[in-house]
Amino acid sequence: MTKRYREIYEDLKNSILEGTVSPGEKLPSETDLCKRYGASRGTVRRALELLAKEGFVYSLHGKGVFVLENDLISFSVGGLVSFKEAAQASGKAFSTVVSRFAEVTIDEPLQKKTNLPLGKTAYQLFRVRKLEGENIILDINYFLKELVPGLTEEIAAASIYEYIEETLNQKIGFAKRVIQVEKATRTDKEQLDVKQYNLMAVVKNFVYLYDGTQFEYTESRHRPDRFIFTDFARRR
């Protein structure tokens, strides 16, 4: 399939990012865009919807479609950016050390914490992220073994998600994310340079496959002074 609406979306997005159309300006009307791209109105509107959802444009009934400032949104496209992702995007790569790789059985306290099914076996992973000489983030992962078979330390050091989606051909459906501030644990103090801080910023991820079964729990524990989380929300 050609996915014409995506082509139009990409083309308009490029015009905006390259500055061919400037913030505040009006895009050509939908009917004009239909002529330009030789597409139907529905297809053009679908492209515009995509742009609006990502914050590049906004449309006003009866007036037109306008281009928004895009310096704000360039780094928040896709929804959510943690410090980790932001640092990686800016080129300051973390070095990552896998400090623990084990198999564990989900017992009751672990079930309560991870929401994974009781009695099942999971891979348990600790990964320490170092930036500018300091150990700043501790990632703790639990993957259900039966859903992610054959996971190795090498794969973990590379990209687990690539492995899941491309090698195992599993489709990731959705994730629930929770941010809280918690007391620093003994593990935090052992694995990280927590300095004087006794609290940690914690991002908890509950990740589900398309069929609604949870296969992962991940906890990302950040030293509070280096934690930042941004998002971009549209009204309506």
Next chain:
Amino acid sequence: MTKRYREIYEDLKNSILEGTVSPGEKLPSETDLCKRYGASRGTVRRALELLAKEGFVYSLHGKGVFVLENDLISFSVGGLVSFKEAAQASGKAFSTVVSRFAEVTIDEPLQKKTNLPLGKTAYQLFRVRKLEGENIILDINYFLKELVPGLTEEIAAASIYEYIEETLNQKIGFAKRVIQVEKATRTDKEQLDVKQYNLMAVVKNFVYLYDGTQFEYTESRHRPDRFIFTDFARRR
């Protein structure tokens, strides 16, 4: 206008929340839904897209549309929920006290903090949120006076957004949100029951009108033990 797609969306959402259709089950096919609601396929699909975006259902090409577990998402519909919003939704209302209402000029440090234009006048508002006998959240707002004229303490105690959208007929476009952990300030300690905590979870909001002008900066400072932030993300 009737907004048929919204009616269908609401009806299907209710069936899911009431348990008429259970998680894991397949919804009737799109053509069947067309017959049931007497609507076209495009309209039905639009309703289904809304449901998918909010995490109630997911659709698989060639198979059907399936209902997801919804206990997880019931409180995250709409994208983002702070502790404040969650507590309000659960009926545990906050009592709110406006502890400061003033006009200030945006000077350089304030410009840096709020991103509002230098030299302009803004309403400055402190609001303290009390839950279960403790002062837990300090909201600090700055509204540009020229864009929100006639704001009073009474309006502030009620709903500022209702005033902006309905009385002033201004349209709010989008918001950039940042979550960080910061040192507790003297103001925090004066206004809140911070207990032994010396850090605060801070949610900063930069809010823009549809035309791209910023009109508000809000900082919501939470005692870390009572802070929670959740979101729900779909893949692709």
Next chain:
DNA sequence: CGGCATTTGTTCGTATGTATC
């Protein structure tokens, strides 16, 4: 394996409603 029905995904053309100027 091919063939066929079912189901979702994409696109088109058209008509009508409603806000803005």
Next chain:
DNA sequence: AGATACATACGAACAAATGCC
């Protein structure tokens, strides 16, 4: 009032994935 522009809705066709026989 009329022109323009976006919003909603309908109907039809074909593409692509799935499952069954």
